[in-house]
Amino acid sequence: MAEPKENLQMEKIVSLCKRRGFIFQSSEIYGGINGFWDYGPLGAELKRNVKELWWNAMTREREDVAGLEATIIMSPAIWRASGHVDTFSDPMCDCKKCKKRFRADQLCEDQNLTLIKNANGKFELPAGTKCTSCDSKELTEPRPFNLMFKTYVGPVESEDNVAYLRPETAQAIFAQFKNVLETSRQKVPFGIGQIGKAFRNEVTPRNYTFRSREFEQMELEFFIKPDEAIEAIHGSVATVPATGHPGEPQPNWGWQAWHQYWVEERVKFYEGIGLSRDTLGFHHQTPEELAHYARACTDILFKFPFSKKDENGNVKGDELEGIAARSDFDLSQHQRFSGKPMGVFDDELRQAWAKLPKEKQDDLWRRYYENRKNYLTKSAKPDETAEQIQKQATEDANGLAKGQYIPHVIEPSAGVDRLILALIANAYSETTETDAKGKSETTYVMKFHPRIAPIKVGVLPLLKNKPELVKKAIAVRDLLRPWMNVYYDDGGSIGKRYARQDEAGTPFCVTIDFDTLGEKPELLDTVTLRYRDDGRQERLKISELRDWLLARIR
Numbered sequence: 001m002a003e004p005k006e007n008l009q010m011e012k013i014v015s016l017c018k019r020r021g022f023i024f025q026s027s028e029i030y031g032g033i034n035g036f037w038d039y040g041p042l043g044a045e046l047k048r049n050v051k052e053l054w055w056n057a058m059t060r061e062r063e064d065v066a067g068l069e070a071t072i073i074m075s076p077a078i079w080r081a082s083g084h085v086d087t088f089s090d091p092m093c094d095c096k097k098c099k100k101r102f103r104a105d106q107l108c109e110d111q112n113l114t115l116i117k118n119a120n121g122k123f124e125l126p127a128g129t130k131c132t133s134c135d136s137k138e139l140t141e142p143r144p145f146n147l148m149f150k151t152y153v154g155p156v157e158s159e160d161n162v163a164y165l166r167p168e169t170a171q172a173i174f175a176q177f178k179n180v181l182e183t184s185r186q187k188v189p190f191g192i193g194q195i196g197k198a199f200r201n202e203v204t205p206r207n208y209t210f211r212s213r214e215f216e217q218m219e220l221e222f223f224i225k226p227d228e229a230i231e232a233i234h235g236s237v238a239t240v241p242a243t244g245h246p247g248e249p250q251p252n253w254g255w256q257a258w259h260q261y262w263v264e265e266r267v268k269f270y271e272g273i274g275l276s277r278d279t280l281g282f283h284h285q286t287p288e289e290l291a292h293y294a295r296a297c298t299d300i301l302f303k304f305p306f307s308k309k310d311e312n313g314n315v316k317g318d319e320l321e322g323i324a325a326r327s328d329f330d331l332s333q334h335q336r337f338s339g340k341p342m343g344v345f346d347d348e349l350r351q352a353w354a355k356l357p358k359e360k361q362d363d364l365w366r367r368y369y370e371n372r373k374n375y376l377t378k379s380a381k382p383d384e385t386a387e388q389i390q391k392q393a394t395e396d397a398n399g400l401a402k403g404q405y406i407p408h409v410i411e412p413s414a415g416v417d418r419l420i421l422a423l424i425a426n427a428y429s430e431t432t433e434t435d436a437k438g439k440s441e442t443t444y445v446m447k448f449h450p451r452i453a454p455i456k457v458g459v460l461p462l463l464k465n466k467p468e469l470v471k472k473a474i475a476v477r478d479l480l481r482p483w484m485n486v487y488y489d490d491g492g493s494i495g496k497r498y499a500r501q502d503e504a505g506t507p508f509c510v511t512i513d514f515d516t517l518g519e520k521p522e523l524l525d526t527v528t529l530r531y532r533d534d535g536r537q538e539r540l541k542i543s544e545l546r547d548w549l550l551a552r553i554r
């Protein structure tokens with residue numbers, strides 16, 4: 001049977017990634033380890049560029065975001081507060097006959113079925129579900145499998161010393177919220193960004209690096225005022241159109257405007273590194289899909305070669321990043337579990353509240369009270385009574401009237417490795433040409449945006465055995481090196497060297513030839529500059545080369 005086209009495309013991408021040193025299987029010489037991947041020389045550069053661009057766009061180039069770099073292992077209390085210990089699991093089932101293990105929702109999805117969640121919250125396989133490996137219908141009932149990797153801190157392997165490798169970078173941001181607030185001189189609205197490793201013991205890692213067990217995230221937690229505070233200060237909460245960029249942030253923005261803003265900012269980021277809008281898709285989570293505390297979540301998708309078609313034959317794509325409006329859930333949880341206050345004081349709110357008519361105060365008070373009561377009820381500990389919850393919600397609403405609240409949060413959370421895979425799939429292009437004798441040759445070009453390309457410029461002396469050319473080429477390399485990643489190559493014909501750089505995705509090559517040395521006096525100290533994507537060539541002065549390149553790679 002012929003391979004589906006999309007699988008062939010993935011196979012070609014995987015093969016190029018290995019051949020050119022983008023991605024290797026981890027521990028390959030020992031047979032590999034499922035769900036773990038290493039980045040080779042080109043992959044490491046690509047990844048570095050992507051992370052640096054995210055960091056610059058999200059923190060350094062903004063007044064309202066500060067950075068954080070927290071540890072991977074943290075107090076296990078963090079994961080109890082966040083809910084990960086109790087609920088961060090996937091439903092898993094086994095084939096009783098061939099012993100193959102599946103993620104139950106994926107097993108159903110692969111057969112166009114939907115996993116059933118019964119009234120008690122337990123999962124059940126729909127009738128007809130079979131093992132996709134041996135066709136047996138003898139499958140175990142789905143049972144939850146917690147995705148956190150466990151370890152022990154210190155020499156004693158006891159329950160008291162259990163710790164977890166973080167399954168997301170976000171929780172450290174919440175746990176350090178107060179420290180960052182106090183040391184960065186930020187005021188709500190503001191954000192904290194972090195890039196770092198995350199670990200999930202995925203039941204079935206798949207689609208190359210798309211679902212890995214060790215991966216990296218780039219997460220921003222952007223803290224905002226509750227809508228009731230905005231309404232008290234500004235009279236009303238701004239409404240923005242449901243599509244398109246809402247423009248520069250405004251003081252009267254509530255969670256909806258901020259959510260829309262971050263979706264569009266993130267799309268802008270992707271466009272700026274070469275993923276055009278038509279390669280992306282969106283999934284707006286339905287009320288059934290949303291976590292109970294979330295107000296909205298928009299996933300930005302990329303159309304990967306393995307992405308499935310819908311019933312109309314359109315490819316929707318698979319998740320690159322989720323942008324969630326998470327209410328005040330996270331900081332509230334850490335306040336409750338740690339006993340440390342996570343709220344902020346806002347004098348503008350206190351003053352505005354005092355000037356409000358009594359009717360308005362009562363209306364805002366009641367709405368805030370209801371929201372807090374709702375949260376407190378849903379996340380109540382077993383021994384908490386309705387009276388205790390009402391008392392706490394009353395205290396919280398009274399706090400709002402005095403200018404105090406727990407910030408709400410908008411969370412754009414992206415996966416580095418998924419983005420790298422998207423950028424590689426997007427850049428991949430191949431051309432097969434057949435000569436007069438019928439001999440076919442395929443050439444590969446990785447059309448990375450210059451901002452992310454692993455190598456920015458190839459420096460090539462026309463001939464290796466002419467010391468004057470080599471000397472000049474090395475001088476050009478050394479001139480550019482402090483500013484960008486340069487690759488010097490003097491091996492093989494110039495055509496072969498161009499082809500090597502095309503496969504690496506190098507957007508520009510410069511060749512040092514006899515004209516550079518002044519064979520035609522008017523061309524002294526100029527080089528031939530070649531564009532990767534169309535092979536176009538032009539002459540450029542060496543003295544202008546650095547700035548010309550910098551203008552295109554930044």
Ligand code: GAP
Nearest residue numbers: 168170210211212215320321322413414415418
């Ligand atoms: N703090 C929110 C959070 O972690 P998530 O949707 O579970 O949300 C965010 O993860 C992003 O992390 C995803 O959109 C994806 O890009 C990446 N990610 C999640 N699990 C992954 C995995 N197993 N392998 C690679 N990337 C993953």
